[in-house]
Amino acid sequence: MDRLPTIEDVARAAQVSRQTVSNVLNTPAIVKPATRKRVEVAIRKLAYRPHASARRLRMRKSSTIAIRLDPMTNGISGALLDRFLHALTEQADDRGIRILLFTAADPAAEIEQIRKLRASGDVDAFVLTATFHGDPRTKWLVESDVPFVTFGRPWGADDMNHSTHLWVDVDGFAGMREATIHLIDRGSSRIGYVGWPSPSGTGDDRHRGWQTAVGERLALGDDDLTALNVSVEDRLEDARNAVVTLLEGDDRIDGLVCASDTLALGAMIAAASVGRSDLPIIGFDNSPVGQAIGLSSVDQTLDAVAGGALELLLGESGSDLVHRDAASGDARHRLITPHLVIRQPLRLLAPDAVSTPTATKNAVGNHRNGKETQ
Amino acid sequence: MDRLPTIEDVARAAQVSRQTVSNVLNTPAIVKPATRKRVEVAIRKLAYRPHASARRLRMRKSSTIAIRLDPMTNGISGALLDRFLHALTEQADDRGIRILLFTAADPAAEIEQIRKLRASGDVDAFVLTATFHGDPRTKWLVESDVPFVTFGRPWGADDMNHSTHLWVDVDGFAGMREATIHLIDRGSSRIGYVGWPSPSGTGDDRHRGWQTAVGERLALGDDDLTALNVSVEDRLEDARNAVVTLLEGDDRIDGLVCASDTLALGAMIAAASVGRSDLPIIGFDNSPVGQAIGLSSVDQTLDAVAGGALELLLGESGSDLVHRDAASGDARHRLITPHLVIRQPLRLLAPDAVSTPTATKNAVGNHRNGKETQ
CATH class of the missing domain: 3.40.50.2300 (Response regulator)
Structure with a gap:
C-alpha cells in the first residue's frame, strides 16, 4: 500500500478490534497470549510502526x-x-x-x-x-x-x-458552504463572494464552498456566478473598492460571504457607503477585529x-x-x-457622512474635519 | 552610589567625553595613551563593568x-x-x-x-x-x-x-497627556476619562496624564474631575454601560480619552447608542481592532x-x-x-436601530432579526 499502515490495517489483518491492537502495544499483559501473537505477526507483516515520529x-x-x-x-x-x-x-x-x-x-x-x-x-x-x-x-x-x-x-x-x-x-470548503447556506436559509437569494485571486489553494477551496452552495440551493447561472464573484488581494481598501463597484452594479445582491475578515470588513464599509449597511455579510477566521464589530465569521x-x-x-x-x-x-x-459563528453586527454610518459639515454644530467638528496629524 | 556606575560616571571621573570612554572600551588604539590611562583608572576605581549582563x-x-x-x-x-x-x-x-x-x-x-x-x-x-x-x-x-x-x-x-x-x-502619562491635549487643541473643553480601577501602576499613570492635561488647560474643578472619571474593568460591555451612564448624565462632555482600545470601542458604541456617534474618542495601544475601525489611539x-x-x-x-x-x-x-495616531473613525449607527423592524422590507430582515445560532 502507498500510505503508511495504520492501526486499523493491523486490526483487520489480525482480525481483532483496534482496541486489542492498542492493548498489545501499550498493555500487552492484559491480552491473551494467542491473540497477542496474532497481532504481533500482523504488525511485523505490515511493517506497522506505532507513533514512528513520536x-x-x-x-x-x-x-x-x-x-x-x-x-x-x-x-x-x-x-x-x-x-x-x-x-x-x-x-x-x-x-x-x-x-x-x-x-x-x-x-x-x-x-x-x-x-x-x-x-x-x-x-x-x-x-x-x-x-x-x-x-x-x-x-x-x-x-x-x-x-x-x-x-x-x-x-x-x-x-x-x-x-x-x-x-x-x-476545511475551508465546508466552512464557506455552511456560511452560504446560512444566508440562504435566512432568505438571501443572490449571494456574492469576495475572495482572493486564483490560484490559491486555500482561496480556491473556500470559493468552491460558496459556488457549491449557491449551485445546489439557488437558481443562479454561470453568468451570475461570474458576476457575483469578486477577487482582490487581502486588503481592506481593495475589498471596499471592489464591493462598492459590485453593489452599485447589482442592487439585487442580498448577501456576501468573504474569504477573510479583512475582506468582510472592507465589504461592510462598502455596503454602508452605498446605503446598504443592513446587508448580511459573513467573514472567515473569526478574528478579534470581527468579534469586536460583531461580524459573523467562520472560526477555524x-x-x-x-x-x-x-x-x-x-x-x-x-x-x-x-x-x-x-x-x-x-x-x-x-x-x-470549522464552525460558523453568527453575531449581531455593529452597523456603520456611510463614511461620507463623516466629512459632512453637520458635525460642526459644536467644537467637535474641528476635530472631526481636521487635518490628519499622524 | 546605589546604582551601577554608568559610562557617564566614568567620563565625569576621568574628565573626558562619553565618546572617549566608549573609544577606550572599543577602539583603544585611537585614544592618546595618557587619556586612555586616565579612563582606565576611572573604570577600575568605579568598578564600571561595560555590558555586564551582555x-x-x-x-x-x-x-x-x-x-x-x-x-x-x-x-x-x-x-x-x-x-x-x-x-x-x-x-x-x-x-x-x-x-x-x-x-x-x-x-x-x-x-x-x-x-x-x-x-x-x-x-x-x-x-x-x-x-x-x-x-x-x-x-x-x-x-x-x-x-x-x-x-x-x-x-x-x-x-x-x-x-x-x-x-x-x-510612558503612559505622556501618552495620555498628549491625547488629551490633542482633543483640547481641537476644541474639546470637557473631556472624560475611561480607565481601570485603582490601584494599577499602568492605569494610574495614564489617569494622571489626563488629569494633568485637563488641570493645566481646562477650567475644571475637583468635582468635575471626579464626575468625568469612569473606572471599569477592561471589558467592552462594561465600558459601554458605564459610558452610556456618563453621557446620559452629562451632555456637555465633548471628548473621551480611554486607557485602552477595548474601553474606547465600548465608548464608541455607547456614544452611538445615545446619538453621539460624532464624539471624539481616543484609545490606547493602537490595536489592530482600533486600526480597522479608524480609532485614534496612543501607539506604544x-x-x-x-x-x-x-x-x-x-x-x-x-x-x-x-x-x-x-x-x-x-x-x-x-x-x-509613545506616539499619538489620529485617524478618521468609522461612525456607528445606534445599536438600537439594528433591531427595529425597518430592515424587514426585504428578505434581509429575516437574517437581521433572526435568532442567534451560535
Missing part, C-alpha cells in the same frame, strides 16, 4: 518544537497565526514541550534556519505554516528526514490518501488545529490513538471542520 | 531568551503582547538570538518554569511582562542572579534612579520597547551605548515615549 522525538531530549514567526502585517486576518501560536504553546506545555520561535524572509531562508536549528540539536521537530503547492520546504524536510507537521495541506494531488507528510488543515477552531498538529507529531496514548484513527481514517493528516 | 550572556552558548505566552483572552488590547513578541523575535533574530515560549498560570508557576529552564541550560535570559508592585518574580530573579529584563516598570519607589533590575516601559511603539529590552540585556556597540546613556540618563532602564 518515538523518534522521545529519544531526543530537547523537547522543543520550532515555528517561524513572521513580522506583523495585517492585524485583522494576520492575527490568525498568533492565535494558533497561543493554542500550540499551551497544548505543547501540557505535554512538556516548549516552542522556539525563529524568523525567515522566504522559504529558502526558512530551510536554512531549520537546518541550523536541527544541527544544533536544540529542536526536535518543526511546525510549518502557510504551505503552498510545490512548497520547497516540505520537499526538503521529507528528503532530510526531519520530523515536521504543517498547518496547511500540501495542496498536491490526492493529499487525503497519499500525503507525503503529516498535516492539519481546516485553532485549538483543534494545534491539538491535531501535536498529536500527529508526538502520538498519544493507545486509546486516544484508536479514537484518532476512527475520526480521520488516516493517522497522517487531520482535516478540521 | 558579557554574562555571551559566555553562554544557548543564545536563547525565554518569555511567557498567555492564553488568548481579550483580542483587542490583548494583542499588544503578541505584537511585542513579533518585534522581539525579529530583533532578537537580527542578533542571532532565539525566543523560547513557555506558559505559566501564575507568578509562582512562572518562577518554577524559569527555574527549570535556567537549570536546563537552554535559556540565557528572560523577558518578563505585566510587572506589578511587589512582583515576586522580579524579587526571585534578582536574588537568584538570573539575567532578565521586564516590559513594565517595577512600580516601586524611585524606579527611575534606583531600579533593582533592567526594565523598559512606555513596540519596536522601540523590544529594541530597548534587547539592548539592556545584551548591550550593544560602544557608539550606540553612548547614545543610549544620553537618551535615558541611566543604562538600567528605558522609558519610551
Whole structure:
C-alpha cells in the first residue's frame, strides 16, 4: 500500500478490534497470549510502526518544537497565526514541550534556519505554516528526514490518501458552504463572494464552498456566478473598492460571504457607503477585529488545529490513538471542520457622512474635519 | 552610589567625553595613551563593568531568551503582547538570538518554569511582562542572579534612579497627556476619562496624564474631575454601560480619552447608542481592532520597547551605548515615549436601530432579526 499502515490495517489483518491492537502495544499483559501473537505477526507483516515520529522525538531530549514567526502585517486576518501560536504553546506545555520561535524572509531562508536549528540539536521537530503547492520546504524536510507537521495541506494531488507528510488543515470548503447556506436559509437569494485571486489553494477551496452552495440551493447561472464573484488581494481598501463597484452594479445582491475578515470588513464599509449597511455579510477566521464589530465569521477552531498538529507529531496514548484513527481514517493528516459563528453586527454610518459639515454644530467638528496629524 | 556606575560616571571621573570612554572600551588604539590611562583608572576605581549582563550572556552558548505566552483572552488590547513578541523575535533574530515560549498560570508557576529552564541550560535570559508592585518574580530573579529584563516598570519607589533590575516601559502619562491635549487643541473643553480601577501602576499613570492635561488647560474643578472619571474593568460591555451612564448624565462632555482600545470601542458604541456617534474618542495601544475601525489611539511603539529590552540585556556597540546613556540618563532602564495616531473613525449607527423592524422590507430582515445560532 502507498500510505503508511495504520492501526486499523493491523486490526483487520489480525482480525481483532483496534482496541486489542492498542492493548498489545501499550498493555500487552492484559491480552491473551494467542491473540497477542496474532497481532504481533500482523504488525511485523505490515511493517506497522506505532507513533514512528513520536518515538523518534522521545529519544531526543530537547523537547522543543520550532515555528517561524513572521513580522506583523495585517492585524485583522494576520492575527490568525498568533492565535494558533497561543493554542500550540499551551497544548505543547501540557505535554512538556516548549516552542522556539525563529524568523525567515522566504522559504529558502526558512530551510536554512531549520537546518541550523536541527544541527544544533536544540529542536526536535518543526511546525510549518502557510504551505503552498510545490512548497520547497516540505520537499526538503521529507528528503532530510526531519520530523515536521504543517498547518496547511500540501495542496498536491490526492493529499487525503497519499500525503507525503503529516498535516492539519481546516476545511475551508465546508466552512464557506455552511456560511452560504446560512444566508440562504435566512432568505438571501443572490449571494456574492469576495475572495482572493486564483490560484490559491486555500482561496480556491473556500470559493468552491460558496459556488457549491449557491449551485445546489439557488437558481443562479454561470453568468451570475461570474458576476457575483469578486477577487482582490487581502486588503481592506481593495475589498471596499471592489464591493462598492459590485453593489452599485447589482442592487439585487442580498448577501456576501468573504474569504477573510479583512475582506468582510472592507465589504461592510462598502455596503454602508452605498446605503446598504443592513446587508448580511459573513467573514472567515473569526478574528478579534470581527468579534469586536460583531461580524459573523467562520472560526477555524485553532485549538483543534494545534491539538491535531501535536498529536500527529508526538502520538498519544493507545486509546486516544484508536479514537484518532476512527475520526480521520488516516493517522497522517487531520482535516478540521470549522464552525460558523453568527453575531449581531455593529452597523456603520456611510463614511461620507463623516466629512459632512453637520458635525460642526459644536467644537467637535474641528476635530472631526481636521487635518490628519499622524 | 546605589546604582551601577554608568559610562557617564566614568567620563565625569576621568574628565573626558562619553565618546572617549566608549573609544577606550572599543577602539583603544585611537585614544592618546595618557587619556586612555586616565579612563582606565576611572573604570577600575568605579568598578564600571561595560555590558555586564551582555558579557554574562555571551559566555553562554544557548543564545536563547525565554518569555511567557498567555492564553488568548481579550483580542483587542490583548494583542499588544503578541505584537511585542513579533518585534522581539525579529530583533532578537537580527542578533542571532532565539525566543523560547513557555506558559505559566501564575507568578509562582512562572518562577518554577524559569527555574527549570535556567537549570536546563537552554535559556540565557528572560523577558518578563505585566510587572506589578511587589512582583515576586522580579524579587526571585534578582536574588537568584538570573539575567532578565521586564516590559513594565517595577512600580516601586524611585524606579527611575534606583531600579533593582533592567526594565523598559512606555510612558503612559505622556501618552495620555498628549491625547488629551490633542482633543483640547481641537476644541474639546470637557473631556472624560475611561480607565481601570485603582490601584494599577499602568492605569494610574495614564489617569494622571489626563488629569494633568485637563488641570493645566481646562477650567475644571475637583468635582468635575471626579464626575468625568469612569473606572471599569477592561471589558467592552462594561465600558459601554458605564459610558452610556456618563453621557446620559452629562451632555456637555465633548471628548473621551480611554486607557485602552477595548474601553474606547465600548465608548464608541455607547456614544452611538445615545446619538453621539460624532464624539471624539481616543484609545490606547493602537490595536489592530482600533486600526480597522479608524480609532485614534496612543501607539506604544513596540519596536522601540523590544529594541530597548534587547539592548539592556545584551548591550550593544560602544557608539550606540553612548547614545543610549544620553537618551535615558541611566543604562538600567528605558522609558519610551509613545506616539499619538489620529485617524478618521468609522461612525456607528445606534445599536438600537439594528433591531427595529425597518430592515424587514426585504428578505434581509429575516437574517437581521433572526435568532442567534451560535
